[in-house]
Amino acid sequence: MHRIGYLLTDGFQVLSLATQAVFEFANQIAEAPFYSIENFSPDGGMVRSSLGLAMETRPLEAPGLADTWIVVGVNDPVKTETTSAVLDFVRQAGNQARRTVGICTGGFILAEAGLLTGRRATTHWAYAQALQKRHPEISVDVDRIYIVDGPFWTSAGMTAGLDLAVGMVEKDLGAEVARSVAHKLVMHQHRSGGQSQHSEMLDLAPKSDRIQSALNYARQHLSRALSVEELAGVAHLSPRQFTRIFSAETGQSPAKAIEGLRLEAARLMIEQSRHSLDVVASESGFRDRRHMREAFIRGFGVPPQAVRRDARQVVAKRGESLDIAD
Template identity: 60%
Template sequence: MTCVAFVVFEGFQSMALAAMPVFEYANFSAGEALYDVSVLSEHGRPLRASGGLSVGTEEFDERVFDTVIVVGGDAILQQAPEGVLNYLRASVKTARRTASICSGAFVLAQAGLLDGRRATTHWAYARDLQARFPSIKVEEDRIYVIDGSIWTSAGMTAGIDLALAMVEKDHGAELARSVAQKLVMYHRRAGGQSQHSALLDLEPKSDRIQTVLGYAREHLAEALSVEHLADVARLSPRQFSRAFRAETGQSPAKAIENLRLEAARQLLERGRLNLDQIAVETGFSDRRRMREAFLRAFGQPPQVIRRNARTDYAA
């Protein structure tokens, strides 16, 4: 059985514990006890999360855990309790994996466990993490990063993706997929996937523009000209372009390119299609145009993003 410990502290963010049910449902889906999960703290007493939820904990002791996961919270951004740091410094020597969720990366950094490593955290804290700990290579737009035995994830729900990746690494993709389905997840995001959603960034206000964006996302392989989208919205091209920019702050062409980039990046990370196929599937028409768009948006060509995703999976 794999023993997993979640390390918490006073004022932690309760959403970080949303990763716990991943291990619970792995047991349920497998029909056997694959994981045993504990919640630990320095003094082993009930602790209040930032939202007021009280959680019972067990005190740090000499038990050896396979996987140790430290959660996030604003309470530890500047300085985590010394007892927590000492526990992590000791446990990393015996644990197979040591991980953080969201701003929990600051705890690992304060303990010296991220020195010289690649890591990520919530996008809102990434630049602060890099500035305070310059020896870390912070990858601020990643869902999660694996560097040797150290795993770090982005904000809150990314912890679920991190835990699913652990289940997949331990027991295979089929079990991880079953757990994701039971958690009613649309899909498990790969580590290299962006923390940002193109549709969320657009935030259209009217049903008409939302309908157009939904249509575009389902028909990315098509030309999707302004005239075509205007027909979907039942507006003239001029009216549509004006309304679209007013609601999203972007031109239709720019928004469609962002949707194509997001879809292409997901396909790259899944690794099933070659670059020419992905370019056609996502409406770039050829790999040259797709490469140019990737360089504009990410500063990296598609091949590098695919290689990074494969490196994380192999790790």
């Protein structure tokens, strides 16, 4: 049996406990109690979450109580101090356990314990810069759903923890069980660790329905040229009014926002499909492959080929085949 210990501290983010359902359903699908789960805290007893929900826990005694330790994050790791006792325990766990995991901002505790030195890691996008500033010895990748570097797993924020947990099940019990678990949880798609946690539409966050409608229209028609006049017509505004209101609500010009949507669409196609880069460029509305490359370097700092290589590496680690044209 694989023992999983959740380490909870005061103010822990309650959504992280949803990942326990992944292991529950894995047991059901495997028709055997492969995983056992227990909640721990520094002193044991009742620990309150950020929502105020109290959870009964066992006291931390020895790292050997679990094969995998999952450190749960808090809503604001910058304002939360971690006790030396917790850091000492996590440090020992990192040296002894099969896996040590930081869900969401739980990665801050792994970093403070020195477990991520010289490694790649991720965390909630809102705190990635703070993590990198505090720990320049870590390569923080803000744009990953989760990262596995040796025995240390870290995830992006909130629901990304579910993807990480399904990834653990895939590692332990195989791809078929993992797919079944994702299906049971009504997860639209099990996102691999290499996928982006960034959403251009969420970043734009327009305040009015008319600008939202124009953005929805643009995303549905990215494969063709989109003029300000066309988008203004969808929003029932003059081009001048549209440009002014769009910039005020999103903080970007229409042209800049559309390029961001094209980049996001192209990146997802590169990560998830077998299409050649020429096809990706055409489908996402770039003039040609060269134009897409220039936009990728400007927007992401890397060319499309680098994103494709990352996607191939993720697939290779999962033991699948993916024939992708260059």
